[in-house]
Amino acid sequence: MNIIEEHRTKIRAGENTYSIEVSAVPDGERPQRLIVSIGGADPQGESVVDGHLELAPAAAEALGSVLSETLRHHAAITEPGGRRTRARPASQGRPWTPKQDADLERRWIERVPIADIAAEFERSPGGIRARLPRVGCDPERPGEYLPEPPSQRSGGGGSPDS
DSSP: OOOOEEEEEEEEETTEEEEEEEEEEEETTEEEEEEEEEEEEOTTSOEEEEEEEEEOGGGHHHHHHHHHHHHHHHHTBOSTTTOBSSOOOTTTTOOOOHHHHHHHHHHHHTTOOHHHHHHHHTSOHHHHHHHGGGGTBOTTSTTOBOSSOGGGSTTOSSOTTO
């Protein structure tokens, strides 16, 4: 086997060491092939992963995307049943108070970035975006109200569903 090109990567992740080797080799009369070899060992040297793939170079980008997405999804699952490893924001799922609604509205109109607002309220950016229309703010336009925000309606401020 004549190797045309080879690339090796070795990384530590947690206590394990992983290696990935990609070799481009001629394949007789057929077009060149890529051989991807994957290995990994725990601190005692025991194998935790071992295998290889052979593929046409044209398939490498698509396979890389599929593997990346699949492994990223799998890494987010800690056990069967789909529990996620990422910590939830402390206030996620808790009811909003009228004061929090008023503060959310004020911070949005001040054009505070959504990531900063989420950190301040201990909620996810998606949770903040979902709450903005309820306080009359346009989640698509920072610093802007929807046509008739609750704080400007007759009968006082605050959200009707607090």
